[in-house]
Amino acid sequence: MTAETDIIHAILKAARTAVVTTQTARGTLHSRPLAVIEDDFDGTLWFFTADPSPKTEDIATHPAVNVSVGDGKGWLSFSGTASVSRDQERIDAYWNPWASAYFEGGREDPAVxxxxxxxxxxxxxxxxxxxxxKGFEVVKGILTRSAPDVGEDGVVTLDDRR
Structure with missing residues (x-):
């Protein structure tokens, strides 16, 4: 594991909610909060969703999405391609009380x-x-009129898996 993947895992593990941004058929951007259901990032993110829904309609038209998560440890902005899955094994593996609150018919709800x-x-x-x-760095930045060094940023590009 690299230092970058350690950072990604730590931030994702601390976050409980992600914001998923899709593009509507008219071209506008729409962001929605979704619960993070797996924090062991391997290049794919998973979220429970209702299908059909406006979100899944957006993805059918424009599958490119952005997912952002953040907390006191930092922020992540994932760019990727979304699709809808009805893989029952995976649904069963990820099912939790939080998911059951959103689906009246439970795991067998046809919208899951x-x-x-x-x-x-x-x-x-x-x-x-x-x-x-962080406070010291901000004060130092103000006094020296330079950008404060409150953290590290970078971009990790994953191999094309499609």
């Missing part, structure tokens, strides 16, 4: 589906420094 995002690249901002250090 998974949103699969195959990630092309990840832009990360690692802010996992103590608050006192």
């Amino acid at each position: 589906a998974l949103l699969e995002v195959k990630v092309d690249s990840v832009h990360y901002w690692d802010l996992d420094k103590p608050a006192i250090v």
